[in-house]
Amino acid sequence: MAEHEHVRVAVIGSGFGGLGAAVRLRRAGITDFVVLERRDSVGGTWRDNSYPGCACDVPSHLYSFSFAPNPDWPRNFSGQEHIRAYLERVADTFGLRPHIRLDSEVLQARWDAEELRWEIETGSGTLTADMVVSATGPLSDPKIPDIPGLDGFTGKVFHSAQWDHDYDLRGKRVAVIGTGASAIQIIPAIQPLVGKLTVFQRTPAWVMPRMDREISGFERRLHTAVPPTRALRRQMLWLIREFQVGAFTKHPAQMRLVEKLAKYHMTRVVKDPALRAKLTPDYRIGCKRILLSNTYYPALTRPNVDVVASGLREVRGNTLVAADGTEAEVDAVIFGTGFHVTDVPIAHRIKGADGTTLAETWKDGMEALRGSTIAGFPNFMMIIGPNTGLGNSSMILIIEAQLNYMIDYLRQLDTLTTAGTGRAALDARPEAVRSWNTRIQERMRRTVWTTGGCESWYLDANGRNTTVWPGTTGEFRRVTRQVDLAEYRVLRAPAPADRRSADTVEAAR
Numbered sequence: 055m056a057e058h059e060h061v062r063v064a065v066i067g068s069g070f071g072g073l074g075a076a077v078r079l080r081r082a083g084i085t086d087f088v089v090l091e092r093r094d095s096v097g098g099t100w101r102d103n104s105y106p107g108c109a110c111d112v113p114s115h116l117y118s119f120s121f122a123p124n125p126d127w128p129r130n131f132s133g134q135e136h137i138r139a140y141l142e143r144v145a146d147t148f149g150l151r152p153h154i155r156l157d158s159e160v161l162q163a164r165w166d167a168e169e170l171r172w173e174i175e176t177g178s179g180t181l182t183a184d185m186v187v188s189a190t191g192p193l194s195d196p197k198i199p200d201i202p203g204l205d206g207f208t209g210k211v212f213h214s215a216q217w218d219h220d221y222d223l224r225g226k227r228v229a230v231i232g233t234g235a236s237a238i239q240i241i242p243a244i245q246p247l248v249g250k251l252t253v254f255q256r257t258p259a260w261v262m263p264r265m266d267r268e269i270s271g272f273e274r275r276l277h278t279a280v281p282p283t284r285a286l287r288r289q290m291l292w293l294i295r296e297f298q299v300g301a302f303t304k305h306p307a308q309m310r311l312v313e314k315l316a317k318y319h320m321t322r323v324v325k326d327p328a329l330r331a332k333l334t335p336d337y338r339i340g341c342k343r344i345l346l347s348n349t350y351y352p353a354l355t356r357p358n359v360d361v362v363a364s365g366l367r368e369v370r371g372n373t374l375v376a377a378d379g380t381e382a383e384v385d386a387v388i389f390g391t392g393f394h395v396t397d398v399p400i401a402h403r404i405k406g407a408d409g410t411t412l413a414e415t416w417k418d419g420m421e422a423l424r425g426s427t428i429a430g431f432p433n434f435m436m437i438i439g440p441n442t443g444l445g446n447s448s449m450i451l452i453i454e455a456q457l458n459y460m461i462d463y464l465r466q467l468d469t470l471t472t473a474g475t476g477r478a479a480l481d482a483r484p485e486a487v488r489s490w491n492t493r494i495q496e497r498m499r500r501t502v503w504t505t506g507g508c509e510s511w512y513l514d515a516n517g518r519n520t521t522v523w524p525g526t527t528g529e530f531r532r533v534t535r536q537v538d539l540a541e542y543r544v545l546r547a548p549a550p551a552d553r554r555s556a557d558t559v560e561a562a563r
Contacts (some may be wrong), residue, residue: 062185065088075437080150092158100141104219115287125274170432187460188435191438204369208372209385209387228248228250230251252360255333257342261344302445302446303501338506341510396419396515397515407431419520420439420520424490424534425456425523437460440520440521441520443522458536479545486540497524498519
């Protein structure tokens, strides 16, 4: 990377959000951009998470870009290796490789108010950019709880997103901490290998059947030869999920039928009443993320598995102690404890117009205009920002909607630059950000995420849901179709003469 390189757009991250942004920029005729990736390859969360059993819980034909359909998905719910390979193909097919800077972690990005540009320091050099698009995603930085005594544990410790493939689990006494989306895939995958498996469950999850199957060769050939059949399949998957949104956001009582199906799914497999009691949630289904698995419950019934219905409290030597006093001596600890979602680490590295970091701006909770832009951070946009998450559908739909917003944002900047004197920048008005988020939180009150009686990773430290979008993906697409300039302040760079005058005054002082 050149020491003083300047680009029009700098994209941070090369997962779905970052690669999608790169494709949309090229399709809009913008080639003056870079994608800054901290790892040595693309893929984002689908590169990092390579644990046994890793797969998506959204159907593959919906969990892919509309502009890059894949007729060859092997299963309804494809595994990590297929999704990662898909993203690698996207990078190749759309000619993104020349724009991607690997091993280029963003260490700091600072807004230069005089030059109207971002100064970006990376692990491989520095550059400046007119606009920064942060596509680091909410599932990029693993979260390991601060457990007293963990430093003294002499066995193996790793997070599900940092799987140690060199460590042989066969015959070992293994503890899995957590029972979320990653853990319920890991547990069935490693149960046959380990000598003893102890599952520390702080809160039981609602688990529904995973309607997975192999996609036949005939279907794949049909989707290749007749593209409308592929589009129809995607449309049907989307519509089914759009119809479900009302139960999550407006009528949580409708979720009772789904609860009955989930309970039947459990009781059909788990015959031990004591184990069933441990695994039965006491909150409304949908309040926390609904998990999909046909193998999780069977794995928990095996003789070499113990379920501790309590969170991990401390570690004494190689003995793990739960909050209820249960003890288990183990050789390895695997944390399936999620990610920094409401306290995104990149926020500590982004400094806005007044020198304040995004993390400081968000100390009382994340807020963004239309999930994308933040007051005081001009020409900065987030892909999968605050309140853009989904409880039941594909995040790729949200990403593509935000990419539409990004392209219109750049069009507006072009128009302003042409119409005015010199370059321009847009800064979200604080009142517009407040108004947008007030409406979001008002709508959130009646959702299952608020009324369901649970604590989830959707909620921040203040108990506010700053993660999920309380509407349909169709609605989100409509509200991000174009940039409303009334919601932004237009910033202009000082003219060269103005700068010389200011320099002369300063020198005279």
